[in-house]
Amino acid sequence: xxxxxxxxxxxxxxxxxxxxxxxxxxxxxxxxxxxxxxxxxxxxxxxxxxxxxxxxxxxxxxxxxxxxxxxxxxxxxxxxxxxxxxxxxxxxxxxxxxxxxxxxxxxxxxxxxxxxxxxxxxxxxxxxxxxxxxxxxxxxxxxxxxxxxxxxxxxxxxxxxxxxxxxxxxxxxxxxxxxxxxxxxxxxxxxxxxxxxxxxxxxxxxxxxxxxxxxxxxxxxxxxxxxxxxxxxxxxxxxxxxxxxxxxxxxxxxxxxxxxxxxxxxxxxxxxxxxxxxxxxxxxxxxxxxxxxxxxxxxxxxxxxxxxxxxxxxxxxxxxxxxxxxxxxxxxxxxxxxxxxxxxxxxxxxxxxxxxxxxxxxxxxxxxxxxxxxxxxxxxxxxxxxxxxxxxxxxxxxxxxxxxxxxxxxxxxxxxxxxxxxxxxxxxxxxxxxxxxxxxxxxxxxxxxxxxxxxxxxxxxxxxxxxxxxxxxxxxxxxxxxxxx
Numbered sequence: 500x501x502x503x504x505x506x507x508x509x510x511x512x513x514x515x516x517x518x519x520x521x522x523x524x525x526x527x528x529x530x531x532x533x534x535x536x537x538x539x540x541x542x543x544x545x546x547x548x549x550x551x552x553x554x555x556x557x558x559x560x561x562x563x564x565x566x567x568x569x570x571x572x573x574x575x576x577x578x579x580x581x582x583x584x585x586x587x588x589x590x591x592x593x594x595x596x597x598x599x600x601x602x603x604x605x606x607x608x609x610x611x612x613x614x615x616x617x618x619x620x621x622x623x624x625x626x627x628x629x630x631x632x633x634x635x636x637x638x639x640x641x642x643x644x645x646x647x648x649x650x651x652x653x654x655x656x657x658x659x660x661x662x663x664x665x666x667x668x669x670x671x672x673x674x675x676x677x678x679x680x681x682x683x684x685x686x687x688x689x690x691x692x693x694x695x696x697x698x699x700x701x702x703x704x705x706x707x708x709x710x711x712x713x714x715x716x717x718x719x720x721x722x723x724x725x726x727x728x729x730x731x732x733x734x735x736x737x738x739x740x741x742x743x744x745x746x747x748x749x750x751x752x753x754x755x756x757x758x759x760x761x762x763x764x765x766x767x768x769x770x771x772x773x774x775x776x777x778x779x780x781x782x783x784x785x786x787x788x789x790x791x792x793x794x795x796x797x798x799x800x801x802x803x804x805x806x807x808x809x810x811x812x813x814x815x816x817x818x819x820x821x822x823x824x825x826x827x828x829x830x831x832x833x834x835x836x837x838x839x840x841x842x843x844x845x846x847x848x849x850x851x852x853x854x855x856x857x858x859x860x861x862x863x864x865x866x867x868x869x870x871x872x873x874x875x876x877x878x879x880x881x882x883x884x885x886x887x888x889x890x891x892x893x894x895x896x897x898x899x900x901x902x903x904x905x906x907x908x909x910x911x912x913x914x915x916x917x918x919x920x921x922x923x924x925x926x927x928x929x930x931x932x933x934x935x936x937x938x939x940x941x942x943x944x945x946x947x948x949x950x951x952x953x954x955x956x957x958x959x960x961x962x963x964x965x966x967x968x969x970x971x972x973x974x975x976x977x978x979x980x981x982x983x984x
Contacts, residue, residue: 521597521945522546527590529613529634530664530724531605535581537563538611542592543572544599552593559583560590560604579606585779585788587663598945603665605726607632607788618644621680624709630730630785635712637669637719643712647729649702654757656699656734657686657710658788660726663695669723670694674711683708687715691736691857692789699734699757732785733758738778740802740825741856741916742794743767753780753791754912771795794856794916796823803827803835810871810899813838820847824900824917828860828909837900837917838869841892846922851886851902853915860913861905862886869897878905889922924963928956946978 523545532538548570553562559580566574583606592599614635618625624644627633635643649655661671673696674685683703686696702708712727713719736755743749746769754760767776777790799818803826807814813836816822820842826835841847853860864886865876880887884905892898902915933940944952958967969982 520546522550522592522594522599524592524599524602526722527602527604528724529611529726530603531607531611531632531634531660531726532577532579533610533632534559534579534583534585534606534608536579536610538577538579539566539574540577540604541572541574546570546594546596547573547592549594549596550592551595554591554593554598556589557584559606560588577604584777585786585790586777598943600939601943605660605664607726607728608732608786609728609730609788614643620644621676621709627729630732631728632788633725633727633729635725635727636721637671637712637714637723637725638721639719640717641713641719645710645712645727645729647708647710649706649708651702651704653702654699654731654733655702655708656697656728656730656732656757656787658692658697658728658734659695659712660728660788661695661723663692664724664726666722666724667720669718669725670715671696671725672711672713672715673698673727675700676709676711677703678707678709689736690854690859691791697734697736697789701757728788730785731783732787733761733780733782734787735761735780735791737857737912737914738791738793739827739914740800741852741858741914742796742800742823742825742918744799745769745771745795745797751793754914765793767793767795792856794823794852794918796821796918798822798919800825801837801839803837805829807836808834810836810838810867810901812836813899816840820845820919821921822919826902826915827911828902828904828913828915829911830909832907833909833913834901834903838897839900840896841898843892843894846889846891848920848922849888849890849900849917850880850920851915851917853913854883854885856914856916858912858914859908859910860915861908862915863903863905864888864917865901866890867899867901869899871899874898922962925961926967927959930954931957 525544528541559582561578563576563578588604609630609632612627612631612633617623619642624646626646659671661669672687675683684698684700686698688694689697735753739752748766750764752762776793779786779790798821800823801816803814806812815838819840824837851862851864853862861884863878866874875888875890877886877888946952966984971980
């Protein structure tokens with residue numbers, strides 16, 4: 500038998516026997532804390548005694564002390580620095596027997612408040628201070644109410660982390676009501692946060708306001724944890740343009756905030772990990788808990804100039820692909836055209852990004868030659884309602900892009916960005932899933948000192964043929980890798 504295959508089979512057999520000794524995290528409560536604070540947390544699970552180390556995958560959080568340690572629970576103090584990024588932080592626990600599953604802890608801008616029952620009736624609403632974060636739970640058919648005081652003209656913003664906490668399929672619903680039970684705003688799903696909810700209004704008068712929180716289908720359980728942010732923070736929903744060129748400074752318009760649209764000059768980073776900048780707008784030292792994401796590209800951007808509703812008046816650039824195109828389908832029935840150059844033999848992905856940039860637009864994208872002859876079109880791609888074209892240009896010359904909404908809808912928030920990426924050789928690797936929807940089991944390689952571990956890989960490649968050689972960079976001292984071609 501091939502030595503590598505023998506090692507692989509041995510490792511899988513060994514992993515079966517080790518699953519009963521590795522630590523297991525089943526909950527971390529509260530689910531998050533405030534930046535620049537110390538947060539006491541209770542971690543429940545199995546085999547948590549003799550915890551030797553916490554691993555955080557991002558900077559800004561350290562464990563200052565472990566207060567109490569049992570097999571099924573431990574208490575610890577998380578020191579959250581003022582440099583910790585808002586949002587999700589991933590962690591694991593290491594014992595002498597192995598590494599735990601991955602769990603998440605969230606960092607926000609406001610101090611924590613713990614939900615207290617009974618608060619399931621409108622008249623039993625729990626009072627909370629403005630600019631705070633409630634850590635709560637929705638039980639079956641449960642509704643939670645919270646009460647705040649606001650003055651006329653004050654912005655009230657609400658945002659919830661529920662399904663993003665990576666627990667059950669908790670689809671939240673939030674509403675803001677006045678003292679007469681009149682709904683001022685509601686939110687189920689949102690383009691910005693997908694199944695999580697957000698809303699923002701201007702208080703019409705001085706008085707008491709209540710926030711309602713529940714599952715959209717009135718489901719619930721002890722695992723339906725949430726973090727509800729309530730404050731005066733800015734909450735823009737869409738950014739225009741939706742992106743820009745790396746390293747450049749440009750002005751962006753933020754749309755959808757309750758106080759009205761506003762502008763900000765932003766210098767985009769020269770390099771990014773995922774071609775995005777997570778931007779948190781700061782106003783009066785208050786920031787939204789979740790960012791607006793701005794695309795960052797290595798190629799220039801072309802912004803639409805109206806009128807451009809037909810090929811005869813298309814927005815024209817003398818530049819050739821790769822390019823990005825930014826625009827807005829301003830009103831119902833609006834259509835935008837761009838005229839650009841491409842070179843013979845070059846093959847491109849051309850992606851219309853709308854939902855990917857928190858826009859309500861459902862884009863339909865079409866490509867034409869310079870005379871208006873249809874070449875290729877697309878409505879929805881395999882990844883959702885955004886559109887994707889793949890095309891090899893047959894000759895040097897001018898070409899046209901056309902974009903509109905699938906249902907001919909439009910508004911000042913129907914923002915889009917079209918990006919073009921030349922097809923180049925691509926390789927992706929993944930460890931096969933152990934069970935359906937099991938994203939954790941055997942998806943990491945804990946290596947005991949002086950020992951070996953093996954895994955199988957699923958490899959996919961595009962635009963090339965031939966052998967693959969595997970290289971592991973930046974391994975710890977003493978760790979080596981063996982892999983067949």
